[in-house]
Amino acid sequence: MEKAVFYHAGCPVCVNAEERLTELIDRNRYDVEIVHLGQARGRIAEAEAAGVKSVPALVLGHDVLHINHGATMAEVKG
Amino acid sequence: MEKAVFYHAGCPVCVNAEERLTELIDRNRYDVEIVHLGQARGRIAEAEAAGVKSVPALVLGHDVLHINHGATMAEVKG
Numbered sequence: 086m087e088k089a090v091f092y093h094a095g096c097p098v099c100v101n102a103e104e105r106l107t108e109l110i111d112r113n114r115y116d117v118e119i120v121h122l123g124q125a126r127g128r129i130a131e132a133e134a135a136g137v138k139s140v141p142a143l144v145l146g147h148d149v150l151h152i153n154h155g156a157t158m159a160e161v162k163g
Numbered sequence: 164m165e166k167a168v169f170y171h172a173g174c175p176v177c178v179n180a181e182e183r184l185t186e187l188i189d190r191n192r193y194d195v196e197i198v199h200l201g202q203a204r205g206r207i208a209e210a211e212a213a214g215v216k217s218v219p220a221l222v223l224g225h226d227v228l229h230i231n232h233g234a235t236m237a238e239v240k241g
């Protein structure tokens with residue numbers, strides 16, 4: 086199983102992206118973790134280190150897929 | 164099978180997103196069509212009507228997931 090981490094901040098754009106990705110992803114191949122950065126603020130640094138510039142975003146190995154635009158990381162931190 | 168249409172324009176950001184999405188999507192549930200708008204220019208209007216503002220983008224029913232940012236539709240048309 087490959088790990089995929091979906092970072093979001095609870096915004097409407099995030100919720101829509103989460104619903105769509107949850108349907109889309111092949112769960113036989115991917116172990117998906119969903120992280121709400123507004124609630125798990127200790128993981129903001131981890132998301133930034135992975136290359137997340139805005140949420141919602143999906144981190145897959147070394148790649149980041151920024152999906153639509155809910156909020157910048159500065160807004161998430163602010 | 165639900166239909167998913169991935170629109171791109173051959174740019175490096177598009178190619179990377181295509182590779183990742185191709186791996187990610189559950190092919191038992193989604194029939195994925197890949198459309199290169201630089202080559203299939205007759206489909207630009209269809210993409211815009213579906214709500215595509217930039218490429219790469221994945222259209223799922225009434226939702227559009229814009230994934231990272233390769234080029235605006237104005238750039239694709241230009």
